[in-house]
Amino acid sequence: MAEISNKSPLAPERFPELPAVPGVKIAGVAAGLHYRDRPDLTLAALAEGTRAAGVLTRSGVVGAPVTRCREQLGRPERLARGLVVNAGNANVFTGAAGEAAVEATAAAAADVIGCDAAEIYLASTGVIGAPLDPAPIEAAMPGLAAALSPMGWETAAEAITTTDTFPKGASATVVIDGETVTIAGIAKGSGMIMPDMATMLAFLFTDAALPGAVLQTLLERAMDVSFHCITVDGDTSTSDSVLAFATGAAGHDPVADADDPRLGDFAAKLAAVCIDLAQQVVKDGEGASKFITVEVTGAESDVSARRIGLAIANSPLVKTAIAGGDANWGRIVMAAGKSGEPLAVERIAVAIGGRPVAEAGAIHPDYDEAAATEHVQGQQIVIAFDAGVGDGRARIWTCDLTHGYISINADYRS
Amino acid sequence: MAEISNKSPLAPERFPELPAVPGVKIAGVAAGLHYRDRPDLTLAALAEGTRAAGVLTRSGVVGAPVTRCREQLGRPERLARGLVVNAGNANVFTGAAGEAAVEATAAAAADVIGCDAAEIYLASTGVIGAPLDPAPIEAAMPGLAAALSPMGWETAAEAITTTDTFPKGASATVVIDGETVTIAGIAKGSGMIMPDMATMLAFLFTDAALPGAVLQTLLERAMDVSFHCITVDGDTSTSDSVLAFATGAAGHDPVADADDPRLGDFAAKLAAVCIDLAQQVVKDGEGASKFITVEVTGAESDVSARRIGLAIANSPLVKTAIAGGDANWGRIVMAAGKSGEPLAVERIAVAIGGRPVAEAGAIHPDYDEAAATEHVQGQQIVIAFDAGVGDGRARIWTCDLTHGYISINADYRS
Numbered sequence: 001m002a003e004i005s006n007k008s009p010l011a012p013e014r015f016p017e018l019p020a021v022p023g024v025k026i027a028g029v030a031a032g033l034h035y036r037d038r039p040d041l042t043l044a045a046l047a048e049g050t051r052a053a054g055v056l057t058r059s060g061v062v063g064a065p066v067t068r069c070r071e072q073l074g075r076p077e078r079l080a081r082g083l084v085v086n087a088g089n090a091n092v093f094t095g096a097a098g099e100a101a102v103e104a105t106a107a108a109a110a111d112v113i114g115c116d117a118a119e120i121y122l123a124s125t126g127v128i129g130a131p132l133d134p135a136p137i138e139a140a141m142p143g144l145a146a147a148l149s150p151m152g153w154e155t156a157a158e159a160i161t162t163t164d165t166f167p168k169g170a171s172a173t174v175v176i177d178g179e180t181v182t183i184a185g186i187a188k189g190s191g192m193i194m195p196d197m198a199t200m201l202a203f204l205f206t207d208a209a210l211p212g213a214v215l216q217t218l219l220e221r222a223m224d225v226s227f228h229c230i231t232v233d234g235d236t237s238t239s240d241s242v243l244a245f246a247t248g249a250a251g252h253d254p255v256a257d258a259d260d261p262r263l264g265d266f267a268a269k270l271a272a273v274c275i276d277l278a279q280q281v282v283k284d285g286e287g288a289s290k291f292i293t294v295e296v297t298g299a300e301s302d303v304s305a306r307r308i309g310l311a312i313a314n315s316p317l318v319k320t321a322i323a324g325g326d327a328n329w330g331r332i333v334m335a336a337g338k339s340g341e342p343l344a345v346e347r348i349a350v351a352i353g354g355r356p357v358a359e360a361g362a363i364h365p366d367y368d369e370a371a372a373t374e375h376v377q378g379q380q381i382v383i384a385f386d387a388g389v390g391d392g393r394a395r396i397w398t399c400d401l402t403h404g405y406i407s408i409n410a411d412y413r414s
Numbered sequence: 415m416a417e418i419s420n421k422s423p424l425a426p427e428r429f430p431e432l433p434a435v436p437g438v439k440i441a442g443v444a445a446g447l448h449y450r451d452r453p454d455l456t457l458a459a460l461a462e463g464t465r466a467a468g469v470l471t472r473s474g475v476v477g478a479p480v481t482r483c484r485e486q487l488g489r490p491e492r493l494a495r496g497l498v499v500n501a502g503n504a505n506v507f508t509g510a511a512g513e514a515a516v517e518a519t520a521a522a523a524a525d526v527i528g529c530d531a532a533e534i535y536l537a538s539t540g541v542i543g544a545p546l547d548p549a550p551i552e553a554a555m556p557g558l559a560a561a562l563s564p565m566g567w568e569t570a571a572e573a574i575t576t577t578d579t580f581p582k583g584a585s586a587t588v589v590i591d592g593e594t595v596t597i598a599g600i601a602k603g604s605g606m607i608m609p610d611m612a613t614m615l616a617f618l619f620t621d622a623a624l625p626g627a628v629l630q631t632l633l634e635r636a637m638d639v640s641f642h643c644i645t646v647d648g649d650t651s652t653s654d655s656v657l658a659f660a661t662g663a664a665g666h667d668p669v670a671d672a673d674d675p676r677l678g679d680f681a682a683k684l685a686a687v688c689i690d691l692a693q694q695v696v697k698d699g700e701g702a703s704k705f706i707t708v709e710v711t712g713a714e715s716d717v718s719a720r721r722i723g724l725a726i727a728n729s730p731l732v733k734t735a736i737a738g739g740d741a742n743w744g745r746i747v748m749a750a751g752k753s754g755e756p757l758a759v760e761r762i763a764v765a766i767g768g769r770p771v772a773e774a775g776a777i778h779p780d781y782d783e784a785a786a787t788e789h790v791q792g793q794q795i796v797i798a799f800d801a802g803v804g805d806g807r808a809r810i811w812t813c814d815l816t817h818g819y820i821s822i823n824a825d826y827r828s
Contacts, residue, residue, distance in 0.1 A: 058752075058754070059748070059751035059752050060750070060751040060752075060753065060754065060755065060756070060757040060759070061747050061748065061750065061751030061757060061759055061762070062751070062759075092744070092747075093744065093747055093759075093762075093772065093775060093776060093777075094776060095760075095774070095775050095776035097776075127744065128744030128745075128747060128748060129743065129744045129747070129772065129776070129777050130777075233730040233731065237748065238747070238748050238751055316730070316819070316823070317823060320819070320820055320823035320824040321823065321824065323820070323824040324823070324824030326824070329543065330506070330507065330541065330542030330543045331542075333475050333506075333507055333542060333543070333652070334473070334475065334542060334651065334652050336474070336475065337473035337474045337475030337476070337652055338472075338473050338474075339474065340472070340474065341474065342474070343474040343475060345474070345475055345476075345507075346509075348475070348507075358507065358543065360509070361507060361509050362507060362508060362509035362511075362543070363507070363543050363544075401820065401824075402820060402824070403817055403820050403821075403824075405730070405734070405820075406734055406737070406815065406816060406817050406819075406820055407817075409730070409731060409734035409735065409738070410734040410735065410737040410738030410740070410815075410816070410817075
């Protein structure tokens with residue numbers, strides 16, 4: 001099958017050095033599920049007592065692993081002992097056979113870890129509608145268990161990718177109640193060449209001691225400023241999953257309230273790791289040649305600001321203009337207008353690259369088109385939009401829409 | 415400035431022969447507003463007693479002409495004596511100068527027609543944020559008035575275009591109460607090369623004798639099955655306007671109720687003309703190489719069906735797959751899933767080109783990928799999606815997403 005080997009021009013130089021997270025071992029192996037000669041199956045083993053949190057796709061059509069995660073996260077104790085991720089087949093729209101594959105995979109992982117299958121979390125990414133044969137996964141499980149290591153991050157980050165052009169990882173350390181706590185995460189994005197492989201997955205691991213409900217609250221808050229603020233093409237996968245696991249191995253007293261001041265730094269660093277991973281996903285967007293930040297202020301609420309920002313960031317006309325190095329601010333106004341959110345047209349302001357373009361509902365008297373064009377012809381683009389109605393704000397990240405996107409999605413076949 | 419002269423491969427062979435509509439004279443001239451050597455200013459003169467109806471963009475940022483139309487359509491009598499359309503400048507985000515340009519244009523048209531400026535309707539399409547100088551419009555008005563003709567359709571249809579690759583017209587005749595009534599319409603779409611020129615405009619003219627409120631109701635019903643069912647890229651213009659004018663010259667007794675059985679045929683033909691024009695807009699979509707019909711059934715309601723259909727038709731992943739001749743039905747399911755509308759996954763059915771692809775939430779046992787691929791490699795694509803929850807249905811038309819779209823919107827500069 002065709003593969004795009006060209007790394008995104010926005011890729012970091014190398015995979016970051018991720019620290020061990022006490023209570024977590026991880027590994028990736030080439031199980032021959034879909035790809036040849038590259039890892040495509042990931043296993044994480046988690047210490048007893050680990051708690052899980054998760055944010056799953058809001059699509060009306062979801063894969064069997066997502067349905068299973070929803071059930072697991074509905075249990076108050078949220079216990080987790082393992083995570084299995086396969087790349088190449090999303091196990092979506094596969095009926096009863098899909099559910100059987102999920103059960104077989106969980107049982108195989110529970111077997112090698114020595115736990116209840118209900119404590120194994122699953123995620124899949126890849127083709128929709130093709131039956132997932134669990135046999136190669138079951139066969140690979142003993143070898144995968146033998147490869148588990150506290151430092152297996154990079155191989156694991158590679159094994160969860162489909163057509164991403166680089167593996168994605170981020171980490172932070174923080175102090176809770178005098179104890180050093182580590183957060184590490186890996187993610188995959190939408191570097192797609194094979195049809196249907198645009199699922200976004202991210203997995204966060206920490207040794208903090210947190211009840212599942214607290215971890216869930218902190219994860220959701222971090223999502224609101226990270227993964228919920230990125231878009232590549234506005235499409236939503238059937239399998240998007242962000243899961244967080246807290247092993248409790250750090251040794252501090254469990255913190256039972258998400259608003260406890262002892263968690264302030266942890267919450268901030270968790271958000272920072274999520275933002276780092278989310279930005280890496282955007283930087284590996286299909287065909288991306290520019291990284292775009294859309295800063296919205298003056299909206300009726302933060303939610304409204306996010307909707308305005310996403311309308312701008314998802315507009316094909318905005319994204320193609322930026323791809324072409326065109327400081328086409330009229331399209332920014334058009335896209336904000338179509339968001340359906342409250343705007344005070346006579347107070348709208350637009351800036352590109354920090355310079356004013358429009359204010360008070362008309363072009364700015366000092367608008368310098370040459371400067372705006374020079375900024376938009378760079379690789380890091382910053383658009384600011386003020387809606388003129390309130391204090392709501394949001395920051396959205398996206399990439400441009402290029403011939404590369406069309407080539408990746410239309411020109412190649414699996 | 416750069417212009418794309420290549421006609422869309424989906425264009426009709428020639429502009430249709432539109433009949434005269436009693437009470438309507440129309441003309442287009444090259445006023446040098448924005449383009450050289452082609453018509454860019456349109457005037458229609460309407461008989462005394464003509465009533466107007468309109469459906470305007472739902473964008474939160476609208477042009478001065480749209481604001482003016484909103485006010486006019488808010489008056490119960492809805493009287494209309496003229497229509498002026500300029501191409502090249504949308505008169506959007508232009509502040510008080512934009513309002514002054516609108517007033518000057520209406521006054522100039524009222525002068526040559528001999529009516530109240532409040533009875534002149536306006537529409538503009540083109541660049542956003544550039545001041546519109548009314549002087550060339552005022553200067554051209556006497557010549558435009560002299561050129562008015564019952565058969566001026568084709569030049570008028572050309573004069574409202576921006577970068578459309580062909581002028582768009584459609585007509586029908588119908589009998590109301592024993593009298594023959596004519597409906598004729600022209601439209602422009604989103605054949606865009608100049609930034610910000612993707613506005614959709616359509617103007618319908620009839621000699622039926624209808625109160626403004628009845629015309630409005632019939633127009634809105636026609637919109638629901640025509641212009642509201644098309645999408646090129648999901649972007650919404652600041653200037654989208656569909657206006658309908660009924661001169662009453664046909665001589666039948668005025669019909670005061672939109673549900674009067676005497677209007678049944680008129681309503682159907684008005685919808686047919688709107689559907690014809692709407693499909694022409696799609697066929698001139700930026701970079702379009704294929705015409706796609708999405709038929710949704712089994713939704714909770716007709717509104718829900720339209721949302722599902724638009725989610726499929728707007729999905730860049732669906733549109734690029736079709737551009738690539740790939741019968742990628744998983745992307746259709748993904749797009750329906752992200753619509754947020756009710757779906758019964760275990761009863762979802764998908765067909766491509768009339769052949770079953772998926773049913774009961776999984777791939778169809780008789781799925782013939784070769785046949786589906788052959789269909790998708792053609793120029794007229796039909797996708798059917800059944801949501802499995804109710805009786806709601808909708809039909810949506812769109813085009814594929816090709817390198818042409820990127821080239822038109824990113825590669826060229828004005």
